[in-house]
Amino acid sequence: MNTQASHLVPVIQPREVPAALMDALKNRFSEQYSTALVVREQHGRDESSFEAPPPAAVVFAQSTQDVADAVKLASQFNVPVIPFGVGTSLEGHLLAVQGGISIDVSRMNQVLSINAEDLTVTVQAGVTRKQVNEAVKSTGLFFPIDPGADATLGGMSATRASGTNAVRYGTMRENVLALEVVTASGEVIRTGTRAKKSSAGYDLTRLLVGSEGTLGVITEVTVKLYPLPEAISAAICSFPSIEAAVRSTIQIIQLGIPIARVELIDGKTVRMVNAYAKLGLREEPLLLMEFHGSPASVKEQAESVQEIATEFGGNAFEWATTPEERTRLWTARHNAYFAAIQSKPGCRAISTDTCVPISRLADCLLDSVAEADASGIPYFLVGHVGDGNFHFGYLLDPSKPEEREIAEKLNHSLVARALRLEGTCTGEHGVGLHKMDFLVSETGNGAVDMMRSIKRALDPKNIMNPGKIFTL
Amino acid sequence: MNTQASHLVPVIQPREVPAALMDALKNRFSEQYSTALVVREQHGRDESSFEAPPPAAVVFAQSTQDVADAVKLASQFNVPVIPFGVGTSLEGHLLAVQGGISIDVSRMNQVLSINAEDLTVTVQAGVTRKQVNEAVKSTGLFFPIDPGADATLGGMSATRASGTNAVRYGTMRENVLALEVVTASGEVIRTGTRAKKSSAGYDLTRLLVGSEGTLGVITEVTVKLYPLPEAISAAICSFPSIEAAVRSTIQIIQLGIPIARVELIDGKTVRMVNAYAKLGLREEPLLLMEFHGSPASVKEQAESVQEIATEFGGNAFEWATTPEERTRLWTARHNAYFAAIQSKPGCRAISTDTCVPISRLADCLLDSVAEADASGIPYFLVGHVGDGNFHFGYLLDPSKPEEREIAEKLNHSLVARALRLEGTCTGEHGVGLHKMDFLVSETGNGAVDMMRSIKRALDPKNIMNPGKIFTL
Numbered sequence: 002m003n004t005q006a007s008h009l010v011p012v013i014q015p016r017e018v019p020a021a022l023m024d025a026l027k028n029r030f031s032e033q034y035s036t037a038l039v040v041r042e043q044h045g046r047d048e049s050s051f052e053a054p055p056p057a058a059v060v061f062a063q064s065t066q067d068v069a070d071a072v073k074l075a076s077q078f079n080v081p082v083i084p085f086g087v088g089t090s091l092e093g094h095l096l097a098v099q100g101g102i103s104i105d106v107s108r109m110n111q112v113l114s115i116n117a118e119d120l121t122v123t124v125q126a127g128v129t130r131k132q133v134n135e136a137v138k139s140t141g142l143f144f145p146i147d148p149g150a151d152a153t154l155g156g157m158s159a160t161r162a163s164g165t166n167a168v169r170y171g172t173m174r175e176n177v178l179a180l181e182v183v184t185a186s187g188e189v190i191r192t193g194t195r196a197k198k199s200s201a202g203y204d205l206t207r208l209l210v211g212s213e214g215t216l217g218v219i220t221e222v223t224v225k226l227y228p229l230p231e232a233i234s235a236a237i238c239s240f241p242s243i244e245a246a247v248r249s250t251i252q253i254i255q256l257g258i259p260i261a262r263v264e265l266i267d268g269k270t271v272r273m274v275n276a277y278a279k280l281g282l283r284e285e286p287l288l289l290m291e292f293h294g295s296p297a298s299v300k301e302q303a304e305s306v307q308e309i310a311t312e313f314g315g316n317a318f319e320w321a322t323t324p325e326e327r328t329r330l331w332t333a334r335h336n337a338y339f340a341a342i343q344s345k346p347g348c349r350a351i352s353t354d355t356c357v358p359i360s361r362l363a364d365c366l367l368d369s370v371a372e373a374d375a376s377g378i379p380y381f382l383v384g385h386v387g388d389g390n391f392h393f394g395y396l397l398d399p400s401k402p403e404e405r406e407i408a409e410k411l412n413h414s415l416v417a418r419a420l421r422l423e424g425t426c427t428g429e430h431g432v433g434l435h436k437m438d439f440l441v442s443e444t445g446n447g448a449v450d451m452m453r454s455i456k457r458a459l460d461p462k463n464i465m466n467p468g469k470i471f472t473l
Numbered sequence: 474m475n476t477q478a479s480h481l482v483p484v485i486q487p488r489e490v491p492a493a494l495m496d497a498l499k500n501r502f503s504e505q506y507s508t509a510l511v512v513r514e515q516h517g518r519d520e521s522s523f524e525a526p527p528p529a530a531v532v533f534a535q536s537t538q539d540v541a542d543a544v545k546l547a548s549q550f551n552v553p554v555i556p557f558g559v560g561t562s563l564e565g566h567l568l569a570v571q572g573g574i575s576i577d578v579s580r581m582n583q584v585l586s587i588n589a590e591d592l593t594v595t596v597q598a599g600v601t602r603k604q605v606n607e608a609v610k611s612t613g614l615f616f617p618i619d620p621g622a623d624a625t626l627g628g629m630s631a632t633r634a635s636g637t638n639a640v641r642y643g644t645m646r647e648n649v650l651a652l653e654v655v656t657a658s659g660e661v662i663r664t665g666t667r668a669k670k671s672s673a674g675y676d677l678t679r680l681l682v683g684s685e686g687t688l689g690v691i692t693e694v695t696v697k698l699y700p701l702p703e704a705i706s707a708a709i710c711s712f713p714s715i716e717a718a719v720r721s722t723i724q725i726i727q728l729g730i731p732i733a734r735v736e737l738i739d740g741k742t743v744r745m746v747n748a749y750a751k752l753g754l755r756e757e758p759l760l761l762m763e764f765h766g767s768p769a770s771v772k773e774q775a776e777s778v779q780e781i782a783t784e785f786g787g788n789a790f791e792w793a794t795t796p797e798e799r800t801r802l803w804t805a806r807h808n809a810y811f812a813a814i815q816s817k818p819g820c821r822a823i824s825t826d827t828c829v830p831i832s833r834l835a836d837c838l839l840d841s842v843a844e845a846d847a848s849g850i851p852y853f854l855v856g857h858v859g860d861g862n863f864h865f866g867y868l869l870d871p872s873k874p875e876e877r878e879i880a881e882k883l884n885h886s887l888v889a890r891a892l893r894l895e896g897t898c899t900g901e902h903g904v905g906l907h908k909m910d911f912l913v914s915e916t917g918n919g920a921v922d923m924m925r926s927i928k929r930a931l932d933p934k935n936i937m938n939p940g941k942i943f944t945l
Contacts, residue, residue, distance in 0.1 A: 118832035161672040190919035196828040199897035200633040207679035228729035258698035308609035356668040360590035386600045388669045425671035452675045458930030
């Protein structure tokens with residue numbers, strides 16, 4: 002484990018963006034092109050705690066052809082391109098650390114085809130997950146992947162996102178069937194089909210899912226849909242300790258109960274959420290759960306889970322059965338980040354994202370809580386604990402470098418622990434700028450070299466979101 | 474669609490295997506090395522209908538180090554290596570079309586660690602799926618992927634295999650968590666971890682799953698396990714027509730009923746199976762189904778399915794509830810291939826493997842049945858219809874080239890139809906030697922060129938099972 006925090010701050014090595022390229026882009030894109038500082042700045046940051054100079058220009062693509070033309074021009078001048086959806090990355094994916102232009106795909110927001118009979122939908126990359134669900138509402142189907150933010154499907158594919166429903170429905174890895182992608186040379190390719198399975202050659206779809214914009218710009222995404230469960234019920238259960246909540250979760254998973262969501266929120270974070278969302282949740286560690294299925298199956302699942310929770314000292318469930326109550330609960334969960342940010346005015350959060358095999362979850366989490374408590378840094382703690390994935394958000398004052406240092410040390414220590422326990426440094430946020438050293442510690446130089454070889458082969462000029470995942 | 478059957482027979486371009494390499498291998502591997510013709514011939518064929526000269530030698534690897542050393546020596550002399558498990562490929566993956574040596578991993582048959590609490594198991598590549606299930610039996614867990622043959626997990630990973638349980642449990646794509654792989658330079662790398670999800674860099678695991686030995690030799694595999702269902706029931710239902718059986722299946726899937734297996738066998742094939750396995754199944758199209766879950770959930774699923782089947786004219790279910798009855802049924806299903814082969818003594822089968830979106834299944838299947846019937850070639854027909862995947866096996870007399878020609882024409886026509894219906898040329902068998910042209914028709918030159926670039930980058934000497942998936 003390399004504990005040198007060499008990527009505490011991103012390495013900034015902007016390449017020159019020649020005036021000739023700017024002129025060519027202006028000619029080709031006119032109104033869809035901007036060099037206004039405010040526009041560039043908005044496209045040069047994300048929800049990470051990093052800063053870098055903004056991109057030199059922003060192209061607002063409205064079609065795959067727009068993306069292809071922008072990439073071709075950039076390629077001609079060896080200039081980086083950085084795809085931009087709605088800017089919700091947590092790992093610095095959108096920062097122009099090597100300069101270049103931002104390709105904003107948020108106007109590529111057409112739902113192209115809903116194939117309800119096949120449980121699939123194909124959308125342009127700028128369509129957000131809420132928009133998908135709105136579009137398919139009348140079919141009785143839904144798209145379950147829910148990372149909290151209303152991210153675009155292009156961005157969610159690029160980071161291999163998941164979130165609260167993954168314990169039952171999987172991540173983008175399992176749910177993307179096919180892609181349209183603009184390659185580094187500006188060519189448009191398609192990967193995958195709408196068939197549910199395939200052994201037709203290399204799995205380019207899954208190579209591109211999670212490639213963080215470094216191998217191509219995703220322009221269309223086909224994902225799986227699921228029948229809306231006949232019955233849904235959500236419940237909250239408070240526990241005397243984080244350990245009790247986690248041990249309950251471990252048992253739920255080991256017994257194979259098909260729970261749809263099981264989220265941990267620790268007592269401190271519940272307090273932040275209460276203050277932010279004007280809720281009166283008991284300020285103890287809690288599990289927020291959801292059950293999907295037939296009425297009989299939901300009842301059966303809930304009874305089994307209640308029995309397990311009781312064994313570990315959990316309180317009686319509080320149920321949320323109406324859609325409104327459920328929405329209120331899940332909104333509160335999703336707002337934990339903002340609630341935490343508001344609890345320390347002016348702060349920024351460094352979010353961790355380790356994921357471990359479920360049997361190691363208690364060990365990993367409890368030691369990390371002890372360490373965070375000892376550090377004195379305020380934090381929030383939430384977790385998709387059914388998957389062994391959890392997030393600390395260390396709240397630091399950006400004007401105090403010593404706080405960042407403490408937070409980074411905590412993160413390093415947490416990742417080292419997760420790797421010792423056979424886990425991963427990132428369950429769903431991606432590597433971006435922040436986890437490059439961790440990636441090497443996790444997979445070894447051999448695997449990262451294989452990634453580099455692929456990158457060099459598919460992007461010989463290193464113009465596709467360079468400086469993310471690894472440096473060349 | 475290129476309808477030129479340019480890959481009807483494999484292109485044979487053996488490279489020289491220098492005596493110096495043979496000597497070096499003999500020195501390094503002594504008793505684990507053979508050049509006996511019978512051994513080479515056994516390693517130079519599979520269950521496809523192709524023939525090629527056997528490999529020049531066979532190395533029986535007993536460890537990852539053995540594989541690495543064999544690959545390093547082969548690389549030094551630019552000689553191809555072909556990984557061999559138990560030889561059940563259907564697409565010519567094992568044929569030494571460019572010469573070289575076979576690396577037999579079947580002695581790498583250790584179950585390395587069973588992590589019952591995490592629902593994972595790690596095995597050497599030569600462990601077969603039945604061996605996995607035997608090893609984990611006492612834990613109350615099982616490994617569901619079942620391609621019929623008792624294939625090795627290395628081979629199943631390399632072809633992205635699936636089979637009868639995939640409709641509920643997914644394919645090797647969804648079930649492999651981590652790999653150990655020997656690269657083209659003989660280096661040992663690890664991909665993935667035992668954590669359930671990860672966004673740590675490129676998804677090398679899924680790039681290697683389905684790479685058919687062309688990017689590396691898989692030496693260890695970590696897969697997911699599942700709790701043995703509390704209740705299992707299997708049922709047979711006969712239908713008045715293939716269409717009725719298929720339309721029932723489509724509805725089962727569209728309603729989201731979590732059926733564990735739903736297999737179609739057409740009337741002619743039932744007759745072959747009856748003769749082979751001494752069964753008395755009604756000689757009509759039938760669905761062979763299995764339900765997994767709690768007793769209440771299994772009952773609920775079975776009732777819903779029975780209602781659908783009745784609507785389409787299906788007969789009353791015949792139930793198989795004891796493990797012995799179920800085994801008898803599934804053995805009959807898995808033996809359909811051998812039953813068919815026996816029905817035409819001396820014949821070989823050309824097996825198709827298309828997979829289409831479920832809404833297109835009836836169209837694709839019925840037109841293909843009409844075409845096969847009109848051709849006069851005998852065939853069997855079975856299908857993992859819940860996934861939209863089915864197999865015709867055209868039975869041809871190898872001494873009559875005109876029969877192969879008819880069979881190939883049928884296959885071409887079927888694949889063209891499946892591609893028009895947004896499907897894939899191979900659901901689970903892989904591309905191998907037989908589907909290279911189909912792959913281009915399916916994904917386009919752009920995607921295949923991307924695969925070629927990856928191949929060239931990771932195997933610059935083109936020694937890893939060359940001439941499969943595509944030619945360079």
